[in-house]
Amino acid sequence: MSNTENNELLVGNLRKNLLKISIPTMFGFVLQAVYDMVDIIWIGRISASAVAGVTIFSTVFWLVTVLNEIIGTSSISLITQSYGKGDMERTRRIIEQTLTFKALVAIISGVVTSIILKPLLSFFTDDPMVLRAALDYGYIRMFFLPIMFSSYSVNTALRCLGDAITPMRIMIISSIANIILDPIFMFDTIPGTNIPGFDMGVFGAALATVISTIIAFSLGFYILVRGNKKIKISLRGLFQLDWEIDKKLLTIGLPTGAEMLMRNLSSMIVLKFVSIYGTNTVAAMGIGSRLFSFAFMPILGIAMGTSTMVGQALGAEEIDKAIDTAKFSALVNVAMMALISLISILLPDKIMALFIKDFEVIRIGIPMVRILIPSLILAGWSMGLGSVFTASGHNTPYLLASIVSRWGVQVTMLLITSQILKLSAIYVWFSFVAAELGELIIILIHYNKGKWKTKRV
Numbered sequence: 001m002s003n004t005e006n007n008e009l010l011v012g013n014l015r016k017n018l019l020k021i022s023i024p025t026m027f028g029f030v031l032q033a034v035y036d037m038v039d040i041i042w043i044g045r046i047s048a049s050a051v052a053g054v055t056i057f058s059t060v061f062w063l064v065t066v067l068n069e070i071i072g073t074s075s076i077s078l079i080t081q082s083y084g085k086g087d088m089e090r091t092r093r094i095i096e097q098t099l100t101f102k103a104l105v106a107i108i109s110g111v112v113t114s115i116i117l118k119p120l121l122s123f124f125t126d127d128p129m130v131l132r133a134a135l136d137y138g139y140i141r142m143f144f145l146p147i148m149f150s151s152y153s154v155n156t157a158l159r160c161l162g163d164a165i166t167p168m169r170i171m172i173i174s175s176i177a178n179i180i181l182d183p184i185f186m187f188d189t190i191p192g193t194n195i196p197g198f199d200m201g202v203f204g205a206a207l208a209t210v211i212s213t214i215i216a217f218s219l220g221f222y223i224l225v226r227g228n229k230k231i232k233i234s235l236r237g238l239f240q241l242d243w244e245i246d247k248k249l250l251t252i253g254l255p256t257g258a259e260m261l262m263r264n265l266s267s268m269i270v271l272k273f274v275s276i277y278g279t280n281t282v283a284a285m286g287i288g289s290r291l292f293s294f295a296f297m298p299i300l301g302i303a304m305g306t307s308t309m310v311g312q313a314l315g316a317e318e319i320d321k322a323i324d325t326a327k328f329s330a331l332v333n334v335a336m337m338a339l340i341s342l343i344s345i346l347l348p349d350k351i352m353a354l355f356i357k358d359f360e361v362i363r364i365g366i367p368m369v370r371i372l373i374p375s376l377i378l379a380g381w382s383m384g385l386g387s388v389f390t391a392s393g394h395n396t397p398y399l400l401a402s403i404v405s406r407w408g409v410q411v412t413m414l415l416i417t418s419q420i421l422k423l424s425a426i427y428v429w430f431s432f433v434a435a436e437l438g439e440l441i442i443i444l445i446h447y448n449k450g451k452w453k454t455k456r457v
Contacts, residue, residue: 009162009309010084014321015328018305022329024164026301028155028171033294035178035212037355039205040290042182044356045191046133048283050202051356053133055286056124059271061141063264064113067105068149070257071098072156074249076307077393079160081456084315088231090245095157095224096237097245102153106146114142124268124275125282136203144210147217154220160308161230166223174216181208255395259402266406270428273414277425280358284365285428287355288372295344295376298336302329303383303390310391319453322388326447330384337380344373364425371429378436382443389446394455397446405438 009017043050075098082091113120121134141148155167183190185204187197198204224233274285306329313322344351348369352362382401389397410431417427446452 010313010316010318010321014309014325018302018309018325018328019332021159021162021164021308022302022305024168025159025304026298028164028168029297029301030294031175032171033290033297035175035182035209037290037294038179038182039209040287041355042186043202043205044287046186046201047129048280048356048358048361049127049129050133051286051361052125052127052279052282053130053135054137054202054205055282055289056121056130056271057134057138057141058286058289059124059264059267060113060117060120061138063261063268064109064142064145066257066261066264067109068102068152069260070253071101071105071249072152073253073256073390073395074251074393075153075156075253076160076390077252077311078245078248079157080308080311080391081315081393083161084312091161092231092233093237093242094245094249095153095231096233096240097242097249098157099150099153099221099233100238100241101246101249102149103146106149110142110145114139117142124271125279127279130279130282133202136201137206140203140206140210144213147210148213151213151217151220154217154224156304157224157231158220159304160311162308162312163228163230164305167220170216170219173219174212177215178208178212181211184208252393253395255399256390259395259399262399262402263406266402266411269411270414270431273418274425274428276418277428280360281364281425281428283356283358283361284352284368287352287361287365288368288429290355291344291351291369292372292376295337295340295373296379298340299333299376299380299383302333302336303387305329306384306387307390310388314392314453314456322391322453326385326388329387330381333380333384334377337374337376341374341377344369367426368429371426372432375433375436378433378440382436382440385447386443388452392452392455394452397443400446401439401442404442405435409438410435 009021040051040054043054075094078094079091082094117138118131118135121131121138125131125134155170158164158167182205184197185200185208186202188199189195190197200207224231225235226232271282271285275282306325309325310322313319313325348366349362351369352365356362386398389395413431413434414428417423417431
């Protein structure tokens with residue numbers, strides 16, 4: 001029996017419904033990426049060493065988010081399928097357990113990583129200015145890691161219930177706060193004015209990000225506790241363990257967590273290869289990473305909307321609707337990334353100049369922008385179809401795709417081009433294209449196998 005009456009997303013025109021839930025999510029993520037870019041623009045005013053330091057920390061930092069990814073991915077499958085079935089009580093318990101587990105693992109991760117942060121960063125650089133910038137930016141981000149994890153959770157919960165507008169509004173508010181606070185905290189005088197600032201440098205950039213994250217979490221948590229016509233969580237429920245749910249939170253997303261671990265470890269190895277070419281190339285890579293993340297946000301917004309709809313469709317046993325939604329998602333992603341790629345090919349110098357004035361960094365970055373950003377066309381295709389794995393709880397294909405593409409293709413290619421053949425840094429950028437192609441092939445194979453159609457959590 002169909003349960004589509006429990007959710008308006010599965011009624012009417014599915015493609016319009018997908019855009020209805022995805023566009024606010026996409027806009028929110030794009031704005032979040034904007035303030036990441038603003039961070040790096042302001043940091044670029046300090047020095048190339050500051051950009052390199054923040055780049056190195058950011059690469060290490062994403063390694064820490066593996067546990068967040070495990071529980072977060074599990075929660076998407078659990079919340080959307082329970083909601084699709086119309087089980088509101090179980091949906092509420094899952095949200096409460098997600099918040100609790102996210103906070104606990106963030107505390108553990110933050111403490112452990114803070115202890116080993118300095119030697120870990122030293123693996124990538126022996127430049128004292130770069131290392132100092134990385135530590136100034138890094139320690140405070142680690143201290144407030146539980147708030148960051150929890151902020152993701154409240155927004156994810158709202159989206160899984162079909163409410164994409166509220167998380168978008170929350171992200172707009174926190175993004176504006178970060179953009180305003182950045183120059184106030186970073187410089188002795190706010191650029192373009194005579195208004196005095198706090199002159200904290202890269203520490204100020206991290207502090208602005210932390211404060212904006214606290215704002216985002218506080219708003220989302222208040223909304224969930226206050227409740228609406230769909231769900232209202234209880235503070236008491238946050239302190240009551242439910243082993244049936246907790247076990248699934250820790251296991252369903254394990255393949256995705258392992259995938260992210262493999263991906264982030266490979267990113268660290270890639271950064272090590274990049275560091276061979278010097279601080280300016282690392283700085284260019286840092287700008288490229290932010291640009292890549294910014295361009296990737298529309299894909300992520302569509303993918304999260306797709307995961308919500310596909311998960312609810314699977315919960316309601318509407319397989320055809322799940323298939324149609326995933327295919328349309330892939331088409332939209334490819335079209336968006338083709339447009340963004342055209343801009344990056346035509347205007348790479350102007351794009352780089354937005355972030356830094358160092359001529360050498362800009363020179364290195366021009367081919368990087370022209371090669372790196374178009375690889376997102378392939379990523380958009382794989383993310384659109386791959387949303388069915390997150391929704392169903394069948395997350396193994398992502399793990400296999402990551403191992404093959406990042407380690408079998410990219411790291412191997414970099415080893416050959418940089419260490420054996422001693423080729424230029426341009427082959428670093430080509431390695432990203434090769435990796436995205438490898439990932440797409442694996443995703444297509446497993447999508448067509450169709451195991452995700454029968455997987456339930």
